[in-house]
Amino acid sequence: xxxxxxxxxxxxxxxxxxxxxxxxxxxxxxxxxxxxxxxxxxxxxxxxxxxxxxxxxxxxxxxxxxxxxxxxxxxxxxxxxxxxxxxxxxxxxxxxxxxxxxxxxxxxxxxxxxxxxxxxxxxxxxxxxxxxxxxxxxxxxxxxxxxxxxxxxxxxxxxxxxxxxxxxxxxxxxxxxxxxxxxxxxxxxxxxxxxxxxxxxxxxxxxxxxxxxxxxxxxxxxxxxxxxxxxxxxxxxxxxxxxxxxxxxxxxxxxxxxxxxxxxxxxxxxxxxxxxxxxxxxxxxxxxxxxxxxxxxxxxxxxxxxxxxxxxxxxxxx
Amino acid sequence: xxxxxxxxxxxxxxxxxxxxxxxxxxxxxxxxxxxxxxxxxxxxxxxxxxxxxxxxxxxxxxxxxxxxxxxxxxxxx
Numbered sequence: 001x002x003x004x005x006x007x008x009x010x011x012x013x014x015x016x017x018x019x020x021x022x023x024x025x026x027x028x029x030x031x032x033x034x035x036x037x038x039x040x041x042x043x044x045x046x047x048x049x050x051x052x053x054x055x056x057x058x059x060x061x062x063x064x065x066x067x068x069x070x071x072x073x074x075x076x077x078x079x080x081x082x083x084x085x086x087x088x089x090x091x092x093x094x095x096x097x098x099x100x101x102x103x104x105x106x107x108x109x110x111x112x113x114x115x116x117x118x119x120x121x122x123x124x125x126x127x128x129x130x131x132x133x134x135x136x137x138x139x140x141x142x143x144x145x146x147x148x149x150x151x152x153x154x155x156x157x158x159x160x161x162x163x164x165x166x167x168x169x170x171x172x173x174x175x176x177x178x179x180x181x182x183x184x185x186x187x188x189x190x191x192x193x194x195x196x197x198x199x200x201x202x203x204x205x206x207x208x209x210x211x212x213x214x215x216x217x218x219x220x221x222x223x224x225x226x227x228x229x230x231x232x233x234x235x236x237x238x239x240x241x242x243x244x245x246x247x248x249x250x251x252x253x254x255x256x257x258x259x260x261x262x263x264x265x266x267x268x269x270x271x272x273x274x275x276x277x278x279x280x281x282x283x284x285x286x287x288x289x290x291x292x293x294x295x296x297x298x299x300x301x302x303x304x305x306x307x308x309x310x311x312x313x314x315x316x317x318x
Numbered sequence: 319x320x321x322x323x324x325x326x327x328x329x330x331x332x333x334x335x336x337x338x339x340x341x342x343x344x345x346x347x348x349x350x351x352x353x354x355x356x357x358x359x360x361x362x363x364x365x366x367x368x369x370x371x372x373x374x375x376x377x378x379x380x381x382x383x384x385x386x387x388x389x390x391x392x393x394x395x
Contacts, residue, residue, distance in 0.1 A: 055381065056366045088367060090326060090357055095366030163358055186382065193383070284326065287357055 002038075006031035025214030032127065032206045032252065037195070039122045040202075044194050047118045048187035051081050052178050056092055063109075064099045068152060071105035076144035079112025080137075089281050090288055097164055104152020111301055112144035115276035119198055119248055124271070127255035135312070136268060143272070143304035150300050159293035201249030209256035222261025227317035232266045233309035237302055240273025250274050264316050269309025276301055319349040319393075324360045324380075325369035334369045334383045341389035 010027040011018055059078045063071055082092075089110065096106040116137055124133040178186065225232040243250055251271060258267045282294050321338060325331025331353075338351055354360055354372075363372060367381030371392070378392050 060366065091360060091366050091368050094357065094361050098361070189382075189385070287326075 002031055002034050005034065021214045025210045028213050029206055029210035032210070033203060036123060036126045036202060036206070036252075037199070039126050040119065040195060040198075041191055043122050044118050044191040045187050047081055048190040049183055052183040052186050054078070054081060056082060056095065060096050060099055060101060063096065063101045063105055066105070068102055068104060069149070071102060072108040072145045072148040072152075075101075075105045075109040075148065076112040076141045079109050079144060080116045080141075082109075082113050090284055093285070093288055094164060097160075102152055103157065103160075104148045104150075106148075107151040107297065108144045108148025110297075111147050111276055112141060114278065114281065115144065115272055116140045117275065119194065120251060120271065120275055123202075123248065123251040123255075127252060128258070132264070132268075136271070139268070139308045139312075140272065140276075143276075143301065143308060147297075147300045147304055151297065154296065156293055156296065159290045159296075161288050161290070164288050198248035202252060205249035205252035209252045212253075212256045212260065216260055218259065219261040221257060225257075225262040225266055227263035227265070227313040229263075232263065233269050233306050233313065236266050236270035236309065237273040237277070237305055240270045241277045242279050243274045263313045265309040265312030265314070268312055269305050272305045272308065273302070276305065319347060320352075320374055321349055322352045322354050322372040323369060324354045324363060324365065324372060326357060326360070327355050328368075330383050331369040334371070337384060337386050338371065338389055340386045341393060344386070345390055345393060347393065 006027050009030050010016055010023055014026065016023040016026055059082070063075055063078070066074060092113075093106060093110065096109065097103065121133055121137070124136050225236075240250075251274075254262075254267055254270060258264060277298055282298065285294055321342075323331060323335045323338060325334065335351065335353060342349055342351070360368065360370075363370065363377050365377060365380040369383065370380035371378050371384065371389070373393070379388075384392070
């Protein structure tokens, strides 16, 4: 149906001659944006409803009672549904540590929460299909769990800011449970909020993507970033680090780059770096941990991402 | 009445502060609005999700940016 609408708009309303480059680019743009915005609204709304049952305060109570390994898995899973803007990283981190959630488990959460977020998932699903979205979720969870386990094994407690260790658990606050009309209202507001925040990036991303889709030859980038180029994966990760705030625009762009010859593992690594390794988040984390710990954390996660990138390049192109 | 906004200074917290001030203006309440950005002080209120609104020492909302109307309802209590 969306396809039909996109065709109708391109050929009848804008009366662009079919089969031309311009027609293809415009059609692609219309189809992709509509599909993405519909998906975005539906998924963010559903996730917000689930989230209204599991606020971070409840999650930390559950996590503080779990053992390490199970805790890491749960923390990574919880990370999927929690909203994440870099400004919430510090209170979440402190909140977890002060009730005795192990540091490694907290790190698992800190990795998966921004990396596996609903906006990225919608874009992956809408532009790459469910297979890539699934691979992204599974490898993202794996990276979160393994990084957390590694961080938990390392002697890094002394690298936390001094006040973190001294902080005693306070009686955590309980606001009354929401009722259904509040939940729906919360989900509606949240959805609107996110869409408002990302729509422009998505339009620009898909717009530039549509242009590339129509005008660049199909394997244009293969000679620079194909599967046989060893440096493509680490380079993609490095480039991804400063891009967090634009994740919504980066993913549509990247989907087109894949079409033009960038290997899929490289693409995955790039997107994970964009979402999980974010410079602004690191700046904020500096308030609670020493720079060395942030570097260790980023290196562990970065290594996991690079490994994943190589792995999928190997699997998909052998 | 004494109102505090807890938040580390991200766009969400600034939005919330504006909304609170707007709500106060519409209700004709003249109350100071303090912004708390120090993370240790924020944590001492027992919350984990910012931004939060504290009225007379009591946390009335956290983890979301309330709209002007919602804040008016909270303050009218």
